[in-house]
Amino acid sequence: MRKPTSKNLRNQQRFSEVQEVELLESWIEFGKPDSGLNPLSLSPLPKEGPIGRIDESSFSNYAACTRFYQLPLSRKTKDGLSESKYIEMTEIQRASLPHSLCGRDILGAAKTGSGKTLAFIIPVLEKLYRARWGPEDGVGSIIISPTRELAGELFDVLRNVGRNHSFSAGLLIGGRKDVDTEKEHVNNLNILVCTPGRLLQHMDETPNFDCSQLQVLVLDEADRILDAGFKKTLNSILSQLPKRRQTLLFSATQTKSVQDLARLSLKDPEYISVHEESVTATPSRLQQTAMIVPLDQKINMLWSFIKMHLNSKILVFLSSCKQVKFVFEAFKKLRPGIPLKCLHGRMKQERRMGIYSQFCETRSVLFATDVGSRGLNFNNAVDWVVQVDCPENVASYIHRVGRTARYHSGGKSVLFLLPSETEMLKKLQEAKIPIKLIKANSKRLLSVTNALSELLVKSPDTQYLAQRAFTTYLRSIYKQQDKEVFDVMNLPLEDFSASLGLPVTPKVRFLNQKIKGKKLPEEEGPLLQRGNIDKDEVVTVRRKKSHVDDLEEEVERDFLSAKEAAVDGEANEDSIPATRILKKKKLKINVHRPIGTRVVFDEEGNTLPPLAALADTASADGLLQLDKVKERYEKLKEEMKQRDKEDKQLLRQRLREKRTKEKMKLTRARQEQEVASEHEEDMSGSDGETIDNKSRKRSKIYFESESDDDEKKGKKDNVGFSEDSISLEEQEALALKLLSSMHS
CATH class of the missing domain: 3.40.50.300 (P-loop containing nucleotide triphosphate hydrolases)
Structure with a gap:
């Protein structure tokens, strides 16, 4: 019996695939569910039973199946x-x-x-x-x-x-x-x-x-x-x-x-x-809590939480990349006792994927921005999701806490809220999120502020990261659209900068401009005192020019740019100071503006029409004669053209003379160089040296004595020698005399 060849096998495979496709098309068409039907409302198919074609004209109902092999x-x-x-x-x-x-x-x-x-x-x-x-x-x-x-x-x-x-x-x-x-x-x-x-x-x-x-x-x-x-x-x-x-x-x-x-x-x-009718909008196995934490205590609360959960895998969310970098670098140097990692959008792709893989495999703490809040599956092993900064909306919160309690596993989450952000708690509860408000145990709270201050003194790079973290956090709050929750004017800036270990509070100029741009109500007085914000300026600390000032200029550009302040192409008027004009804004000319309103006075102080200065003042009636004005205008126009032509011709002549002088100068220099090189070649033969070696040696100048004055008179100097030098023949004669005297 002949064995099937590879060609025959491929033909059989194609034929079987064609038959399978026809069967699938018929099966799908037969059991197609009605539009708008929710298959979850149907009674599930039994696990045991016919799958696919039942007879020549019927198939199994796949709309109510529960296993993949029934599809x-x-x-x-x-x-x-x-x-x-x-x-x-x-x-x-x-x-x-x-x-x-x-x-x-x-x-x-x-x-x-x-x-x-x-x-x-x-x-x-x-x-x-x-x-x-x-x-x-x-x-x-x-x-x-x-x-x-x-x-x-x-x-x-x-x-x-x-x-x-x-x-x-x-x-x-x-x-x-x-x-x-x-x-x-x-x-x-x-x-x-x-x-x-x-x-x-x-x-x-x-x-x-x-x-x-x-x-x-x-x-x-x-x-x-x-x-x-x-x-x-x-x-x-x-x-x-x-x-x-x-x-x-x-x-x-x-x-x-x-x-x-x-x-x-x-x-x-x-x-x-599928979960629209569910009691909760988040996984049922997820335990969610929230704590009211003042801004100046956030960093201490995070440090204390990590120290208390050294055997857990923790995912920490912060608002900006600069915050992630600062907290990661600072905590890494303070060594909490658990491996630390960071993930943000400014990292290179290879490093991001490597950190993601490492966090999936090891028990550690990962500091991340919202780049790690969507869709990522950390091998179902994240124990805690800690949101140090409040999410921008309910959807962002759901995606963040969704990194834990995936599929059939459990998980826990905690949200740090400022006293001014309690409105977010109400919005989460209204969105069917079972989050509970708890109080932190102040007795177990550890302070890391002093350690951060010492670290920033020893490490200027870390101090720079702290300054960037401070300003970018303010920027993130300033850019939030939900002003019921986020208000940058409610933040205690002095206390916040001190909690990061900064010796002085960096200036943020957009706050100055925001305060100066509007009159503050009287009830804001205590608020300004609590936040150490003066009505004239946010921070009155003076310091030398450093990279902090450069940072302020960068933050100011970010805050005042049309891209940051615009939402769907419309700029926010509060975010643009009155003294600054956007680059995209163009000045418009009012075409309906009345023209010809200029008042002209004569020598006696009488008013004249605008074009009267061009008219013939010797006319008897004193009225404006348009034909004469036009004639004079044409005459002046021709005179200007002639002058312009003469000026251009004069300019061309000057440029031509300038180029001619430069060419002559270059020609003279080239000729002098050629004469000098020829003379050096003549001299090279008298001493028996090679031309190359001689050309590299400096020319010797022999000064004449008083006895040679008569012989020198009337003779021209060689090119390349000074007026006091002697000729080549005289040099040869002098050399012969010296040689003869030596032999004698």
């Missing part, structure tokens, strides 16, 4: 899921997959850590598989993530689940130097996992980059991508994508904005919010 998925996808240990579906997967497999647009909202990644990875793989997508077909799906770390996680899940498929996939994120290598291969990739900026860069710079055949567009953490920070970038990307496509949006806090949905060209999307 109309390809064999390759099912094998990848089982090999990755994915068996049971989560609620968001059960609710969204029956609709997304049918090709419908999805708006999926679910709690953090609920398995949203698989809810869009599986439809992407199945859509391309049923379309028989190949390498020659180009880009078939784009998955956009707001952060590089989250994009890396999504790419890892895609590789694990789609390991048996033949699709080519690529990770396109910023912060890497291999852009040219990406440009060479990006046109051959079927699935792109990318950040918005990197994708737009390839759309603009990569030759022949084509997305016209795109099948599926996925936006993970959609609310973050749709906000003002990515607005221009996303609009540019969407303008280059086809309108006919499937779009999947997933986030823990999903948007319902009609404007955003219109930008994405969604077609009758299915809004799936």
